[in-house]
Amino acid sequence: MIDDPRAYLASLFHEAVKAADPLAAIRAHLPEKPKGRTVVVGAGKAASQMAAALESLWDGPLEGVVVAQHGPMATCRRIEVLQAAHPVPDAAGLGASDRLLGAVGGLTADDLVIALVSGGGSSLLPAPAGNLTLEDEVAVNRTLLASGAPISAMNVVRKHVSRIKGGRLAYAAAPARVVSLIVSDIPGDNPAHVASGPTVPDGSAPTDALQIVRQYRMNLPERVMAHLASDAAAAPGPDDPAFGNHEHHVIASARVSLEAAAERAHAAGIETVILSDSIEGEARDIGLMHAALAREVRTRNRPFNTPVLILSGGETTVTIRDEGHGKGGRNSEFLLAFAAAIDGLADIHALAADTDGRDGSENNAGAFADGGTIARMRAAGEDPRARLLGHDAFTAFEAIGDIFHTGPTGTNVNDFRAILVL
Structure with missing residues (x-):
């Protein structure tokens, strides 16, 4: 099976970028x-x-x-x-x-x-x-x-x-x-x-x-x-x-890149599903939707059997209200909402990143999350909910060393989201 889920998810990101x-x-x-x-x-x-x-x-x-x-x-x-x-x-x-x-x-x-x-x-x-x-x-x-x-x-x-x-x-x-x-x-x-x-x-x-x-x-x-x-x-x-x-x-385009990542996963014997290459909506809401799907797979083995890789692309949005914002971008905000909704569930691993190598205000492409992310944030003195409400997801992920850096990739086919449920 997959010994290092994060390295595996990162390899799929690079395969998607290569296709573009x-x-x-x-x-x-x-x-x-x-x-x-x-x-x-x-x-x-x-x-x-x-x-x-x-x-x-x-x-x-x-x-x-x-x-x-x-x-x-x-x-x-x-x-x-x-x-x-x-x-x-x-x-x-x-x-x-x-x-x-x-x-x-x-x-x-x-x-x-x-x-x-x-x-x-x-x-x-x-x-x-x-x-x-x-x-x-x-x-x-x-x-x-x-x-x-x-x-x-x-x-x-x-x-x-x-x-x-x-x-x-x-x-x-x-x-x-x-x-x-x-x-x-x-x-x-x-x-x-x-x-x-x-x-x-x-x-x-x-x-x-x-x-x-x-x-x-x-x-x-x-x-x-x-x-x-x-x-x-x-x-x-x-x-x-x-x-x-x-x-x-x-x-x-995102479609070609997601298909390249899926082909690599299939070659390794991992069942793969592409939800869509054109998902839009509020980043935290899309994060909750993806988390609900991952929970259903992990706890009830439906609508997909484990192990499975779930891919999606598109461009979410972050609506900044009067309270202002901290550091981050749409992928890190997506992922913080996702992490909160799978808190405590083992064998769920996710990567969300921008294919141009920069997610929002900082120089990271995105971040990693799993069922232990929220516990690690709290142990590091972070309040995940407050960071999410303040559009400050980068700070929360940086505190636990889960930021994903690639540098500029030389292309841009939007967001890449990969969720591995083992």
């Missing part, structure tokens, strides 16, 4: 070379790794610029890599947006734009529209992150306060052909929602953004609300002739 490797994914989707120039633009947590992979595969002239988050990045020779802040935009991102828009200006129908898009691009590409300012876009982003809205809803709002999102970057490249290669971190893999779709338009309208603001009771600056109510907030639609010769490909 930009080099293999881009190799399978290289576009034909154009008569004219090949210009690369891109943004996201995997931007530098995707750019380096494309450089290694492309044997013709290549130029361009991409933006990645501050921190370690892959080295590129022909494509310039800029860095900006995530998850809250900064002035560096504002300059990067201008550079990307400038890179696609003045192109012809003989030219090709290759857009390398991955999760995180929304924050890395601030470009306030109309009379909005960077401070307005920062306020929008902070409000969205604390709202509890799903990522798809957040990105509808983001694209209607921007002059680069919602297909506008590709629109600026007309009449050049645009091929978008997308690493999806969006449940359901809608390419128009990844990084708020800088090169992929959708049919949403400013009225949809206003409805989301009302639904989640967001308190946005008056200037932002006025903009959303104006014609200036409208984005070009998918039927615009400017997009007629464009194409997009989702080259990596």
Whole structure:
């Protein structure tokens, strides 16, 4: 059987990340070379790794610029890599947006734009529209992150306060052909929602953004609300002739990564179930749901027989209320709720982590939990319930040494959750 459950769960995480490797994914989707120039633009947590992979595969002239988050990045020779802040935009991102828009200006129908898009691009590409300012876009982003809205809803709002999102970057490249290669971190893999779709338009309208603001009771600056109510907030639609010769490909996703982890587990003789690759909802609530399933398996051997590996992906949310928050992210919050609900049950082991290597405010990918987690926290002087209520799960897991560190992975296909019931 499995001698070291944590090491085993970590190996499955790495298998999932490997399946989203930009080099293999881009190799399978290289576009034909154009008569004219090949210009690369891109943004996201995997931007530098995707750019380096494309450089290694492309044997013709290549130029361009991409933006990645501050921190370690892959080295590129022909494509310039800029860095900006995530998850809250900064002035560096504002300059990067201008550079990307400038890179696609003045192109012809003989030219090709290759857009390398991955999760995180929304924050890395601030470009306030109309009379909005960077401070307005920062306020929008902070409000969205604390709202509890799903990522798809957040990105509808983001694209209607921007002059680069919602297909506008590709629109600026007309009449050049645009091929978008997308690493999806969006449940359901809608390419128009990844990084708020800088090169992929959708049919949403400013009225949809206003409805989301009302639904989640967001308190946005008056200037932002006025903009959303104006014609200036409208984005070009998918039927615009400017997009007629464009194409997009989702080259990596949570589904592919979960299936790779499941295949590895099957090869080791472990029965594996993938619940879904697109689970959304409040992190602590999703944690309780997963815990209920694990308890049912452990105590009643249903709906699955032990031993079994339960996998899931998607993107949960954490709604920050007036009481504020401590350290952590959605995966650690999920896992603390999960740990509390399986307290005292032996032979349940879990890992929850973000495939980009960073979960929320800290530099960890996620954390481990089992039936003894809560007891160890209390022995270390921690109050698990108080930490959960205060959105401070990282502190609780750090106190017992159960944090999972990987460093930046170079890809981003959202959350990876693995529960092993023996």
